[in-house]
Amino acid sequence: MRNLTKESIENIATGASFMGAGGGGNPYIGKLMVLAALEQGGHPITLLDVTEVDPDALYIPVACMGAPSVMMEKFPRGDEFQKVIRALEKHLGKQVKGTFPIEAGGVNSMIPLVLAAQTGLPVVDCDSMGRAFPELQMTTLHLAGVRCAPMVVADEKGNLSVLETVTDKWAELLARDMTVEMGATACVAQYASTGQQLQDGAIHGIVTKCExxxxxxxxxxxxxxxxxxxxxxxxxxxxxxxxxxxxxxxKVVGGFNRGTIVLEGLNASTGQTMEISYQNENLVAHIDGQLVISVPDLICFTDVDSLVPITTEEVKYGKRMTVFGLPSDDKWRTEAGVDLVGPRYFGFDFDFVTVEELLHERGAK
Amino acid sequence: MRNLTKESIENIATGASFMGAGGGGNPYIGKLMVLAALEQGGHPITLLDVTEVDPDALYIPVACMGAPSVMMEKFPRGDEFQKVIRALEKHLGKQVKGTFPIEAGGVNSMIPLVLAAQTGLPVVDCDSMGRAFPELQMTTLHLAGVRCAPMVVADEKGNLSVLETVTDKWAELLARDMTVEMGATACVAQYASTGQQLQDGAIHGIVTKCExxxxxxxxxxxxxxxxxxxxxxxxxxxxxxxxxxxxxxxKVVGGFNRGTIVLEGLNASTGQTMEISYQNENLVAHIDGQLVISVPDLICFTDVDSLVPITTEEVKYGKRMTVFGLPSDDKWRTEAGVDLVGPRYFGFDFDFVTVEELLHERGAK
Known part of the structure; x- marks a missing residue:
């Protein structure tokens, strides 16, 4: 257990932008919200190791849902996070003992910190993706049998919905429609978990890794x-x-950012051309026509000189980038994990092969 | 107070089809559900006059939402009506004492009777439209200040949402999206009202008029x-x-049936050609190019010989129809009423004029 300093928060935001794998939105606005909440007399933010949680207590992640490119222009009011977590608490009839990021990557790394500063709830050092992903059912908690719903969806205008769904995919479908109608972004509370479920099903230490x-x-x-x-x-x-x-x-399609990015090599050592397909997050990359990495493994952009992370909506013609490839958490590299978030789910016609293997094959040629 | 006989239910269903003004869906399936619920050991269905309600008690209408043409093929399971009313009861923390049709026209005339047979809750002899209308905010209860939300939306698969909205139009937008995602039809409970609010804001005696x-x-x-x-x-x-x-x-657009119907006169006495525009319900009619009636007044189709009502989705080439025009309830003929459901709301570029006046003008020429 430790309190997060202002410097920690700055570091977490930058690391979260990297671990967003191009998606999840820029944590910059979220970071400003955390710092503002602290300056406005907020509670110190406590980070709990997963070993320190109460196995029987209730932990609920809060998040923003929708198109990050819209989120950059249409900010949350700031009180939605408390509203959604209190609504879910009331619906469950059980008091919440802490929060955590549903995804460590992108703006959703910061939202639980805003809630923590506003309420004094501790933040658990874990997430449910080890990165960012575009859909609600794409979590390691889902793989571990924790349910997305009951979930709460709310907007900055005051509309709020408590959803109960038969599957996590239905939560995704219904919450996504609502998000689009609410103006392409919304605030959500979902995946209410016990401490035990976090110990079993979450990805541990990810906030510290971002830091x-x-x-x-x-x-x-x-x-x-x-x-x-x-x-x-x-x-x-x-x-x-x-x-x-x-x-x-x-383009923005159904509340998602979608597209393709093409890079021309800056030096012969890494290749001539790289092409990256994304849906909010980077999904698949080819170098000189050869597949080098695909979901669930992470494709992360940074500035070529400063190594400052770059999200897909910040990518512009002429930007000079370094691209990293990261192995995803072992929980994703299972059959169930690959079914849920592998290349075939996103419409690609090939099986998942780890970045290690793909690079080994490429090196062997 | 009286119990509804099987004959009453048959008559109400037929009258409701007429009062649907072409929309609201054919009550035939709803009627079968009521009769089935009664045969399966259901409670007798009690119809309460509005003067007999408890002014302080809670009354909640249940309804089907969506495209009637889809509802004809994708039936409710039958237990959704209890689910939505119990969910709203729980959310409000107050016991429901009765139900009523949100719209007397169409299939939603029958849904409260199904619930009544299943639960023993009485049905109040009133509605909130005096006809059928396509959107949730289009009610006389809305005009009287009763709010649509909190409302519950559920499908036959087991998905359920409790919505709180800042306006009734937002309830319409969010519930409509959900309805479309759920397969173009859903079950809803909304406009929770006190007996006093029904006495003040509902349209009285409409179930008996249908009968x-x-x-x-x-x-x-x-x-x-x-x-x-x-x-x-x-x-x-x-x-x-x-x-x-x-x-x-x-065509089916965004969960609505939309279109135009053209009739060729069967006898010179009523005119050469009639053209009717509709969105679920009939909205506007011209005879020989001259406007004769528009929303909120009612345009009702029947078979030319049997006078059996015909809904818009049953209209086919060659059908021989008699068209009636009915004055709408006085609550609709106010400035607020016409703003909410008049011709301009539906995209027509003219002001509302009553059917009486329009026919007087036509006769005067």
Whole structure:
């Protein structure tokens, strides 16, 4: 158990942007909300290790749902997070003892911290994706049998819905429609879990991992190559490509950002061309026509010099980026995990192969 | 207070089809559900006059929402009505003392009777439209300040949502999206009202009026002309047109049936051509290019010989129909009423004029 300093929060936000795998929205606005909540006399934010939770107590993640490109312009009011968690608490008839990020990547890394500063609820150092994913049923808690619903969806205008659904996919469908109608973003509380369920089904230590990545990016004593190396070490990932953005096709479809990004290589050592397909998050990448990584493994963008993470909606023509590939959590690399979030779910006609294997094959050629 | 006989239920269903003004769906399936519930050991169905309700008690209408053309093929399971009313009762923390049709026209005339047979709850002899209308905020209870939400939306699969909204229009938007996602039909409980609110804001005696219309249609001792005359008398309406259907343009858009129907006159006395525009319900009618009636006044179709009512989704090329025009309830003929359901709301570029005046103008030429 420890309190998060302002510096920790800055680092977590930066690391969360990296771990968003291009998606989840830029945590910048979320970070400003956390810092504002603290300055406005908020509670200190306590981070609990997963070993420290009460196995029988109730923990509920709060999050923003919808198109991150819209979220950048249509902010939450700020009181929705308390509203959704209190509504779910009331519906369940049980008091909530803490919160956690449903996804460590992107803006949803910050929302539980806003709630914590507003209410004094501790934040558990875990999430349910180890990254960001676009749909509600795409969680390791789902794999562990925890249900998404009952869930609460609310907007900044004061509309609120308590959903009970027969499957997590139905929660996704109904909450997504509501999110689109509410103006392409909404606040949600879902996946109410016991401490025991977090110990069994969540991804542990992910907030701290984000903090470590952010600390590397912000470390002015490190040069570009040292930062790159440190990120590879702390994430267990790979430096895939350095390139300049030469094409971006982006559209908002049904509350999602979708598109393709094309990079032209900056140096021969990583390849000539990289092409990345995304739906909010980066899904699949090819270098010179060869598949090098796919979901659930993570494709993460940073600025080529500063190593500051870049989300898909920030990608523009001419941007010079370094692309990292990270192995996903082992919970995703199961048959059930790959069925839920593997390349076939997103419409690609090939099976999941780990980034390690794909790079090994590429190296072997 | 009286119990409804099987004959009453048959008559109400037929009258409700007429008062649906072309929409609200055919009550036939609803009627079968009521009769089945009674045969399966259901409670006798008690009809309460509005003067007999407890002013402080809670009354909640249950209804089907969505495209009637889909409802004809995708039936409710039958237990959704109890589920939605119990969920709303629980949410409000107050016991429900009775139910009533939110709209007397169409299939929603029957749904409260199904609930009554299943639970023993009495049905109040009132509704909130005096006809059928396509959207949730289009009620006289809305005009009287009763709120649509909290409302419950559920499907036959087991998905259920409790909605709280800032306006009745938001209830319409969010519940409509959910209805479309649930398969174009859903079950809803909304407009929870006190007895006092029904006495002040509902349209009284409408179930009995439907029953009277149905009794005329089913009366084998009456000839066509006598039936037509009796319907005009009991409704205070007009015999507008006799014609053969020569064109129907129908499509399902966003959970609604929309289209245009063209009739060719069967006799010179009522005119050459009638054109009717509808959205679930008939909205506007012209005879020989001249406007003769528009919402909120009622445009009702029947078979030209039997006077059996015809809903818009039953209209086919070659059908020979008699068209009646009925004045709407005075609650609709106010400024607020016309703003809510007048021709301009439905996209027509003219002000509401009563059917009486329009026919007077036509006669004067």
């Amino acid at each position: 470590q990545i952010g600390a590397i990016v912000h470390d002015h004593k490190l040069g570009t190559q040292e930062k790159r190396q440190a990120i590879v070490e702390v994430t267990g990932g790979y430096h895939l490509f350095d390139g300049k953005v030469v094409d971006v096709i982006q | 009277q219309i149905g009794a005329i249609v089913h009366d084998h001792k009456l000839g066509t002309q006598e039936k037509r005359q009796a319907i005009v008398e009991v409704t205070g309406g007009y015999h507008l047109f006799d014609g053969k259907v020569v064109d129907v343009i129908q």
